[in-house]
Amino acid sequence: MLMHSTCPAAAITCACSWRFARSRIRDLCHGKFSEEDIAFQERIAYRTGLSDETAVCPAIQSGDEANCGIEAARFEYGATCITTISKLFAKTGVSPHQVNFVITNSSLFNPTPSLSAMIMNHFKMSGRTINYSLGGMGCSAGVIALDLARELLGQHPNSIALVVSHENITNNYYSGSDKSMLIPNVLFRCNGSAVLLTNRSCHAARAKYTIQH
Numbered sequence: 001m002l003m004h005s006t007c008p009a010a011a012i013t014c015a016c017s018w019r020f021a022r023s024r025i026r027d028l029c030h031g032k033f034s035e036e037d038i039a040f041q042e043r044i045a046y047r048t049g050l051s052d053e054t055a056v057c058p059a060i061q062s063g064d065e066a067n068c069g070i071e072a073a074r075f076e077y078g079a080t081c082i083t084t085i086s087k088l089f090a091k092t093g094v095s096p097h098q099v100n101f102v103i104t105n106s107s108l109f110n111p112t113p114s115l116s117a118m119i120m121n122h123f124k125m126s127g128r129t130i131n132y133s134l135g136g137m138g139c140s141a142g143v144i145a146l147d148l149a150r151e152l153l154g155q156h157p158n159s160i161a162l163v164v165s166h167e168n169i170t171n172n173y174y175s176g177s178d179k180s181m182l183i184p185n186v187l188f189r190c191n192g193s194a195v196l197l198t199n200r201s202c203h204a205a206r207a208k209y210t211i212q213h
Contacts, residue, residue, distance in 0.1 A: 001207035003160075003196040006088040008055075008080045018190065020056035022046060025186065028063055032175055033182075040179055045186040054189040059170050073109055073171040074118075080192035081115075081166050082122055088162075088194045089123075092206070096123035099196075100159040101152050105134040105141035109168035119164065141165070146195070150211060153199045160198045167191055 022045045029038045057079075059072035089096060102125070104115040113121070116131035132148060134141050142165040149161040169188050174181045197211070 002209040005195040018055035021052035076170045084194045101161040102131040104164045105145040109171040110135035163195045
């Protein structure tokens with residue numbers, strides 16, 4: 001059963017320091033990309049369907065690639081995913097100590113300690129909680145993470161699984177001239193989602209969905 005899901009809080013995605021209008025792309029790219037590559041990124045940005053209310057982390061907006069290091073990437077993860085998980089626990093009333101499995105997925109941002117370990121340490125979860133960090137799987141990773149949670153819950157009765165999906169744009173920012181690599185610069189925005197799944201019968205009445213397959 002899917003108890004609840006959340007995405008980054010409005011305070012993060014709509015904060016003035018994070019909001020990024022597409023009209024600012026040229027200013028941000030000036031002096032770093034050729035005119036052809038700037039025009040290409042602008043063209044893609046206006047065709048994505050993204051609004052000017054979406055969020056780009058301050059490290060990228062600073063215009064200095066030196067700011068887009070591992071610490072900035074960790075900050076982005078904390079600001080999007082850690083706050084989202086906190087919101088999820090508050091909505092469901094589930095305590096971090098009740099979580100039996102933590103599963104994270106991120107294609108390219110896979111630091112040490114792992115993202116799942118960061119979550120466990122931040123929320124001071126039980127030493128009995130088992131964590132998994134999935135990486136390098138592209139856009140299919142979210143579905144794979146949910147399937148792993150389903151398998152674990154199928155083998156462990158009376159359990160709760162937390163699944164967190166994220167793609168880090170600080171870590172993925174590209175300043176070269178390969179057009180296929182430039183697309184993620186304008187296609188992705190700050191993101192994250194957290195889902196609690198359970199097979200506990202006591203949560204059945206509060207569950208939003210039942211997973212059939």
